[in-house]
Every structure is written in structure tokens, then in C-alpha cells.
Amino acid sequence: MADRQHEDGIIAGRLSPDAYAQNFADLHPPLDEHEARVEADRCYFCYDAPCMHACPTSIDIPLFIRQIATGNPLGSAKTIFDQNILGGMCARVCPTETLCEEACVREHAEGKPVQIGRLQRYATDAAMGEGKQFYSRAAPTGRRIAVVGAGPAGLACAHRLAMHGHDVTVYEARPKAGGLNEYGIAAYKTPENFAQAEVDYVTAIGGIAVEHDKALGRDLSLSGLAAEFDAVFLAMGLGGVNALQAEGEEAEGVENAVDYIATLRQAQDMAQLSIGRRVVVIGGGMTAIDAAVQARLLGAEEVTICYRRGREHMNASEWEQDLAASKGVIIRHWLQPKRVIAEGGKVRAIEVEYTALSDGRLTGTGETLTLKADQVFKAIGQTFEPAALNGSGEGLALDRGRIKVDAEGRTSLPKVWAGGDCIAGGDDLTVSAVAQGRDAAESIHRALEE
CATH class of the missing domain: 3.50.50.60 (FAD/NAD(P)-binding domain)
Incomplete structure (x- = not known):
């Protein structure tokens, strides 16, 4: 890394420009026409469409996939937009692995579902790329x-x-x-x-x-x-953002994960974003995963997620948890924050307590662990x-x-x-x-x- 001579701390510019560009490139590159049609051919076009029932917007998934298979991506996009006008974003960020793709018959038969999300992106990208509008306004109502x-x-x-x-x-x-x-x-x-x-x-x-x-x-x-x-x-x-309810959480270096993600999303130059060498994220949902993965992509050397319950209780899907692990994020379970340790007002470590379930209730065991950290992100839910x-x-x-x-x-x-x-x-x-x-x-x- 470019700043090996610097002491531990929260600084900017840990990586080279090329590294930032590579790290923040598209997570899932779009399918080309051939790939999309091959993938669409994997669909069984089930008459009862369990994937459709699993979609909160009730998109006719078998229909839009068949339209792709027959070379009609614009028709496919209309089928999607009829139910979900933000189908392009949902194709990118929906936890399809726990919704439509989890319900896919091929997932149950082979452990490899049809890539519904990527097919949806293929169709919606085609329509948006052409500026194709499928809907016009009705006569003005005056309302x-x-x-x-x-x-x-x-x-x-x-x-x-x-x-x-x-x-x-x-x-x-x-x-x-x-x-x-x-x-x-x-x-x-x-x-x-x-x-x-x-x-x-x-x-x-x-x-x-x-x-x-x-x-x-x-x-x-x-x-x-x-x-x-x-x-x-x-x-x-x-x-609103929930508090850690831990002693010392007002120390410099303790930040709301949602605020940091928002700052990152608006940044014109990733090299200008400060990140710690040792980062601890408290939480078990999608925000925790996003904050942790992006901390690694920004150059943090050690990123740990601490979650108060077990892996099976995390709101983040298994796919997202595996993504974090693939980026070098350590996920530790059955830990809750107890005390932020600071020196000169700045975070230097966080003390966490082991937890356990007792008669169905989460309790602290009294046993603690101290993790070195120069940055702590709170991702324990919004209000x-x-x-x-x-x-x-x-x-x-x-x-x-x-x-x-x-x-x-x-x-x-x-x-x-x-x-x-x-x-x-x-x-x-x-x-x-x-x-x-x-x-x-x-x-x-x-x-x-x-």
C-alpha cells in the first residue's frame, strides 16, 4: 500500500488510482445477448411460477424470461416495468437469492437457479439504454x-x-x-x-x-x-440511527455506517475518503455488510463485523455474508459492544462481550474481548x-x-x-x-x- 510508512490511523489515499477503479467496478458485469438467451433457456416456464409468488412486485417472471429467450428484450422490459418501474435498480440490489431465485425450481433441483436478477437487468438496461418509454400520461385530471x-x-x-x-x-x-x-x-x-x-x-x-x-x-x-x-x-x-449503547461511543472515529456509505456514494474521488487500518462494524444486516466490504475496498487492512447473534440470525443473506468473506471481511458472531476505548478522544479499540441465548432471550455472558480499531461503524438499524x-x-x-x-x-x-x-x-x-x-x-x- 502507498502509505506503509504512516502510523495507524484514519487516513485517505491508501490505494493506487487503478486499485480504486478496479475495487469499485460493477460487481456483476451485465450479460451480453448470447449469455442472456442461453440463461433464459434454462427457465422451465413453470405454470405456477413460484418465483413470481416470491417477488414482492409480482412481476411475471416466466413471461419476461421467455421474451428474452425469443429475442424480445424490449417486450421483456415492459413486462417488468408494468409491475416495477424501478426494475433496473431492483435487478442490481434485490436479494434475489432469498426471493425469486431461492424459489426457482432449478435451485431446488440443482442448487443453481436461473439468474433472474441478471436477466432482469439485461432487459431493463436495453429499454433504458434506448430511452424507450412504454407509458404515457392519461388526460389531465386536475388533481x-x-x-x-x-x-x-x-x-x-x-x-x-x-x-x-x-x-x-x-x-x-x-x-x-x-x-x-x-x-x-x-x-x-x-x-x-x-x-x-x-x-x-x-x-x-x-x-x-x-x-x-x-x-x-x-x-x-x-x-x-x-x-x-x-x-x-x-x-x-x-x-434516525440506533445507538450502540456502549460506553465511549462519542469518541472520534465512531461513525454511523449509513452516513459513511452516503458520503462514499457522493464522492468524486475514492482516494479522498479516509478509512482506518483496523475497522470494526457493529451489526448484522445489509448496511453492515456494505460498510465492511467497502472499507476493505478502500484499503482497510483488517475489517471485522461483530454481530450479537449467530450467522443464521443475520438479516444479511448468506450470499452477502459470503461476499464479505471473499473480500477478506471477518464476521464474528455472538458479540455485542460494551465499551469504546479511546486515547486522546480517538478510537483505539472496542471491548465486546460474548452473548448467548438463555430461555430464548439474548444475554451477555460477562466474558469480554478487546479488538483493536481506529474506526468503528454503527450499523445496528435505523429508526x-x-x-x-x-x-x-x-x-x-x-x-x-x-x-x-x-x-x-x-x-x-x-x-x-x-x-x-x-x-x-x-x-x-x-x-x-x-x-x-x-x-x-x-x-x-x-x-x-x-
Whole structure:
């Protein structure tokens, strides 16, 4: 590495420019036409399509694969976009190994499913590459809907409402639209600014205005939006990050993994990002995996994930865990943070405690382990911040700290729907957020026609 003479610490520029380019190249290069048609021919085109039932957006997977097999990628893309207008991003980031591909008959028969995700990318890339738009707006209805949050749920809702002829204003708190897709996904999964290309593709239907740097609770109020618009869809995601609840976590070098990933995603030059030599990530979900893998790709020499339960309990899929291991990330289970050890206000180590299950409850055993670290990332879950809803008149009903909705996405307030990570009972997946946004849009449309 270029800085071998430097003492341990959090610094930038650990690798050569070529190394950064190679490390953050596309994780899964796209299939070419021949590869796609060969892979499509592996599909059995099952009449009961277990893969389709496993897809939160209910894409007709056998149909879109058959269309690829017969040389019709644009027709395939339309089949996908009919159900999931963000099918291009979902093809890249969906945990297909635990959804459609896990349900694939070939997975059960051979242990090698049809590569549904890569085929979906092949088709959607073909359509987006040609700028092919399959949908046009219906005659203007004169109805106006406010969408709070330009993430997957918000964009899917806005697109479907625009199709029905409604005018949509999307309010986004950050400088760019895309939400999690722009700020929260590992850079090697969505290179070449794909998230913004998809935003442009979705909004090209017309009738969708996006206003940036507008946050609910700061620049907007829910009561104000409900008074001004015919309907409101809340899709602002999760803004809070859980604390480690460990002594000394305020030390320099302890960072929120989601914030670091967002900074990395917006970086123009990876060499300008500081990373430690010894990095410890606390958590067991996708954010923990993404933070750990990218720390290694940025030049960290030793990266350890500590998770309080066993491998089988991790929210990150086995495929993601194996990816981390292949990049040199060490995953240690049954450990929880106890104390951050600092010198001069900076992290030097973290003390963790071994855990065990006792009568079904997780408890600390009292036995501890100290891991050297000059950087610690917190990836132990995000929380909804209901403070943004304050001052909005009648309170919005919450369930376990998130917005309570019915099967159509309706909240406890008239004219207000919600979807995505901010609602109760969600699984924090891009594809599920898309389905919720799409279905809420249909519910809004039906309500406005009454």
C-alpha cells in the first residue's frame, strides 16, 4: 500500500488510482445477448411460477424470461416495468437469492437457479439504454398529489399517479432524488451514476415535479400539504440511527455506517475518503455488510463485523455474508459492544462481550474481548423520526415506532397514505417499497375518482 510508512490511523489515499477503479467496478458485469438467451433457456416456464409468488412486485417472471429467450428484450422490459418501474435498480440490489431465485425450481433441483436478477437487468438496461418509454400520461385530471420523499416508494407512487393523469409534486430533503438507491447502496452495486439515470427515466413520463432540499417538519408540514393537495403520500424513509449503547461511543472515529456509505456514494474521488487500518462494524444486516466490504475496498487492512447473534440470525443473506468473506471481511458472531476505548478522544479499540441465548432471550455472558480499531461503524438499524410530523394537527397513528397503514397504504388521517421504510411491518427492501408506492398510488387514484 502507498502509505506503509504512516502510523495507524484514519487516513485517505491508501490505494493506487487503478486499485480504486478496479475495487469499485460493477460487481456483476451485465450479460451480453448470447449469455442472456442461453440463461433464459434454462427457465422451465413453470405454470405456477413460484418465483413470481416470491417477488414482492409480482412481476411475471416466466413471461419476461421467455421474451428474452425469443429475442424480445424490449417486450421483456415492459413486462417488468408494468409491475416495477424501478426494475433496473431492483435487478442490481434485490436479494434475489432469498426471493425469486431461492424459489426457482432449478435451485431446488440443482442448487443453481436461473439468474433472474441478471436477466432482469439485461432487459431493463436495453429499454433504458434506448430511452424507450412504454407509458404515457392519461388526460389531465386536475388533481394534485404531494409525495414526501424521492426514494423507491415515492418515485413508484409518483410514476403511477402520473400515468393516471394526476399532477405530482415530490418533496425531497436531500440535494438528489433516489433515496436509498442514491445514498444507501454500496457503490460497487450501482456504478456509473445509475440511480440518477433511473430517476430521469421514471420522471420522463411528465407530470412529476421534484423539489429538492425540502424536508417535512422543517420546510413543510403535513397539515399544510393536506390542505393544499388532494392527497399526500409519505415516503420519507428512516432518518434516525440506533445507538450502540456502549460506553465511549462519542469518541472520534465512531461513525454511523449509513452516513459513511452516503458520503462514499457522493464522492468524486475514492482516494479522498479516509478509512482506518483496523475497522470494526457493529451489526448484522445489509448496511453492515456494505460498510465492511467497502472499507476493505478502500484499503482497510483488517475489517471485522461483530454481530450479537449467530450467522443464521443475520438479516444479511448468506450470499452477502459470503461476499464479505471473499473480500477478506471477518464476521464474528455472538458479540455485542460494551465499551469504546479511546486515547486522546480517538478510537483505539472496542471491548465486546460474548452473548448467548438463555430461555430464548439474548444475554451477555460477562466474558469480554478487546479488538483493536481506529474506526468503528454503527450499523445496528435505523429508526423513524416522528418529530417531522409534529405540528401537523391531529397526530398520525404509529405502530412500533413507524407509521401505521392498512393494506392499501392508508394512514389514520384522511387524504394521507404512506409506504416504504417509514411504515410499520415493512421489510426494508427496495422492491417492497416499490410495491407499496405503486399500490398506494392505485388506492389514491380510486379515492380521487369517487
